[in-house]
Amino acid sequence: MTVAQLLAALASPDPTPGGGTAAAIAGAMGTSLLVMVTGLAKSRTNTDEEKASLAKARAALEPLTRRLTDLADADTQSFDAVMAAYRLPKATDEEKTARTRSIQAALRGATEIPLQTLRACADALGHGRIVAEHGNQSAASDAGVALGLLTAAAEGAAANVRINLTGLKDESYKSATDAETTRLLSAAASR
Amino acid sequence: MTVAQLLAALASPDPTPGGGTAAAIAGAMGTSLLVMVTGLAKSRTNTDEEKASLAKARAALEPLTRRLTDLADADTQSFDAVMAAYRLPKATDEEKTARTRSIQAALRGATEIPLQTLRACADALGHGRIVAEHGNQSAASDAGVALGLLTAAAEGAAANVRINLTGLKDESYKSATDAETTRLLSAAASR
Numbered sequence: 001m002t003v004a005q006l007l008a009a010l011a012s013p014d015p016t017p018g019g020g021t022a023a024a025i026a027g028a029m030g031t032s033l034l035v036m037v038t039g040l041a042k043s044r045t046n047t048d049e050e051k052a053s054l055a056k057a058r059a060a061l062e063p064l065t066r067r068l069t070d071l072a073d074a075d076t077q078s079f080d081a082v083m084a085a086y087r088l089p090k091a092t093d094e095e096k097t098a099r100t101r102s103i104q105a106a107l108r109g110a111t112e113i114p115l116q117t118l119r120a121c122a123d124a125l126g127h128g129r130i131v132a133e134h135g136n137q138s139a140a141s142d143a144g145v146a147l148g149l150l151t152a153a154a155e156g157a158a159a160n161v162r163i164n165l166t167g168l169k170d171e172s173y174k175s176a177t178d179a180e181t182t183r184l185l186s187a188a189a190s191r
Numbered sequence: 192m193t194v195a196q197l198l199a200a201l202a203s204p205d206p207t208p209g210g211g212t213a214a215a216i217a218g219a220m221g222t223s224l225l226v227m228v229t230g231l232a233k234s235r236t237n238t239d240e241e242k243a244s245l246a247k248a249r250a251a252l253e254p255l256t257r258r259l260t261d262l263a264d265a266d267t268q269s270f271d272a273v274m275a276a277y278r279l280p281k282a283t284d285e286e287k288t289a290r291t292r293s294i295q296a297a298l299r300g301a302t303e304i305p306l307q308t309l310r311a312c313a314d315a316l317g318h319g320r321i322v323a324e325h326g327n328q329s330a331a332s333d334a335g336v337a338l339g340l341l342t343a344a345a346e347g348a349a350a351n352v353r354i355n356l357t358g359l360k361d362e363s364y365k366s367a368t369d370a371e372t373t374r375l376l377s378a379a380a381s382r
Contacts, residue, residue, distance in 0.1 A: 001193060001194055002192060002193050002194070003192055003193070003194055003197055003216065003260065004260070006194055006220075007219055007220065007223045007256055007260065008223075010220060010223035010224050010227055011222075011223040011224075011226040011227050011230075011253075011256065012227060012230070013227060013230035013231055014227075015231075015330070018224065018227070018330070018332075018333045018336075019224055019332050019333035019334075019335065019336030019337065020332075020336075022220040022221075022223075022224055022336055022337075022340060023336050023339075023340075025194065025220065026217050026220065026340055026343070028198055029197075029198065029201060029213040029216065029217065030213075031202075032198045032199075032201035032202040032213075033201050033202075033209065033210055033213055035201075035202040036201055036202050036203060036204060036205075036209070039202075039203070039204035040204055040206075062202075065198055065202065069194065069195070069198065139206070139209070140354070141209075141210050141211075141347075141350045141351050141354045142209045142210035143210075144210065144347065144350050145209075145210030145211075145213055145214050145343075145347035145350065145351075146210065146213075148214075148343040148346050148347050149213060149214075149217055149340075149343050149347070151343065152217070152336075152339040152340050152342065152343035155339050156332075156335065156336035156339050156340070159332045159335050159336065160332050160336075163331070163332045
């Protein structure tokens, strides 16, 4: 998909792709920029330990870009599944029961996807702090933009987790997921 | 350019495209999402005045997506021009003078582009607040993601303005641009 097609799809009145997809793509731009910074010739002042921590950050960040673009696609699919479940027939008691079960399963899927996006962004922010601190300072503004995009992506993913949680009935899943979301957001904000 | 190609280009060790381009694309995703929200069937509770303000916001936001993608391309070109100017010969006094003049002109271009990105994002955030308040509440998380991405884009653009300002010698341009950046960032933060 071209960037122009993505933007047109986001702008169209169809509900998908929406904010969850945009957040994941923004996160992927953040991880890509951080990988760029780790690939620049290092300052001569980097210690061996700093060089090793940058190499470790790069190895962790590289697969996260692909992970986040996969999650961008999965977000659209999971929301389409929720809308399909709501459109199921509800004429008989049996149909009503089956529809409720389908909606709950689809909403759980639509909660898990942004939760995974949030986890990936929080993970990237942890590595991103090391890149911003020890990476080539001529790319300081690139690292800064990356951290800003990843934080916005994490907050957007968390908002999507919470909106879908409100429709779920499994109270133990709801409270555990809400607690994890709070914890990950707090870690993301401490950059 | 496909999304995958953009991410690969951001991740490559070439300095461009960098944070300025990523910030502008994130801003364009924000304006696209806001356009989507204004295109959803309105709540029956919207007053005529609210409907008119949403239509006005949509008309203002639609051209900003294209504006921001143009600025994403221009950011790369303006930074390439700075690097080309630094590579000019500096063996003679004449060459040194010409090189200094070229560097100053290129740095000014590389300051103006993120300044325009910052202006576009601040403008979009003003309209975005109206969309978040009066737009269809079923898309509240989409509007929230949009405002978050536009804020991160504005902050990233401002960082790029300021980094390029440090190399400029025209003190009156520097102080006027720094003051405008502070004012736009403050407007962006008040969302």
